Amino acid sequence: LSLVVKETLADEADGDAVTVWYTVSGSTSDKADYTVSITASLPAPTVAEANDSAMTIDPADVTGGITVIIPASANLVTGDTVSASVSTAADGTTTTADHTVTAAEAGKALSLVVKETLADEADGDAVTVWYTVAGVKSASALYEIGHSGEDISNVVPVAVEATGKNGTLLQQVDYYRLDSLTIKVPSYRGMASGDTVKIYWVGRAYTYGSNITTVSVIGDIDIPIPRMEFIDTIGYKASVYFTVKKSGSSSEIKSSTLYLDVEGQSLDLKAPDVSDDLKTVTVTYTGMSSEDMVEVRVVGKYTNDTPLAEGDEKTKKIIFHVDSSWLETNEYGYLLYNYAVGVNGGEYQFSQVSRVK
Incomplete structure (x- = not known):
């Protein structure tokens, strides 16, 4: 016996479950489970900027958006409402461009630019492209992200010792006894022996460039940032990135940027004042107490720490x-001066840095 049930499944999606059963004199049969399978009546689109043989899209090629091509076989007619989606x-996220078909466009292939640049996507990430005509969805085209060989704009350096906020906060406990901060340059696309790599630390008031490292073995590279650089950035945000020069090239390729907060302290310790002859250092700060213990550090070719001195509660100044x-013996480019304050016998806090050439 065949019975027609007036259900068209018009509002169901691909993969939805459908259950069928019958009853005879109040007795219910076993149930049969089916899955909705929608066969698209509209052909899949293509992407103008894609490598169709590899089915990849390079973000460098879509900085102005992705051009979705709806084929002529979609048989568009005047007045059709078309939406292209990526x-x-x-x-x-899904980004869409809408368009109403004109008489001149009817029956032809149609190109729509979707304002998606794929700037935050990594190699291998999936990108799905489709369109709808008057609410009817086409078959989908599936692509993968494939950056070009020398593009490292999506590679972010790592601050190894930073333990806060998923590696974006260098906490006081991280930097308190840290001699140098390790910045890890991840193995990047196209890395080759002979490449030269340099780290840049854009701190509170100064940009530090590391020594150049030449790639000898393909893999991650660790480059140190000196203590004075991250101490000078306490309470501020550093921007950290690296550049690569390919062997035989004079141009630099720049990475993405790590924005690294350096945790602040309870005291606001401005940089010390240094005399013209470099021999006299004056320390002043708000809240100086006679119970404070203060010392000055000078870093040149070597490091020199002065003897500890008690804070002067009256003058608020120590010389x-x-x-x-x-x-x-330490004429070595810049001399870096700062001081540390042990508050009431507690842990030290560190001042900003004076740089003297």
Whole structure:
């Protein structure tokens, strides 16, 4: 016996479940489970900027958006409402461009630019492209992200010792006894022996460029940032990136940027004042107490720490003298001066840095 049930499944999606059963004199049969399978009546689109043989899209080619091509076989007619859509799997977003077909466009292939640049996508991430005509969805075209060989704009350096906020916060406990901060350059696309790599630390008031590292083995590279650089950035945000020069090339390729917060302290410790002869260092700060213990550090070719001195509660000023013989042996580009304050016998807090050439 065949019975027609007036259900068209018009509102169901691909993969939805459908259950069928019957009853005879109040007795219910076993149930049969089916799955909705929608066969698209509209052909899949293509992407003008894609490598169709590899089914990949390079973000460098779509900085102005993705051009979705709806084939002539979609048989568009005047007045059709067309929507082209691009969905990125990495962040789950869908971007759409809408258009109404004109008489001149009817029956022809149609190109629509979807304002999606794939800037945050990584190699291998999936991109799905489709369109709808008057609410009817086409078959989908599936692509993968494939950056060009020398593009490292999506590679972010890593601050190894930063433990806060998924590696974007260098906490006080991280930097308190840290001699240098390790910046890891991940193995990047097209990395080759002979490449030269340089880290840039854009701090509170100064940009530090590391020594150049030459790639000898393909893999991650660790490059140190000196203590004075991240100490000078306490309470501020550093921008950290790296550049690569390919062997035989004079141009630099720039990475993405790590924005790294350096946790602040309870005291606001401005940089010390240094005399013209580099020998006298004056320390002043708000809240100075006679119970504070203060010392000055000078970094040149070597490092020199002055003896500890008690805070002067009346003048709010301490004057230190740097050994002349030490200065004579440490003429090494910039001299970096800062000081540390042990508050009431507690842990030290660190000042900003004065740079003297």
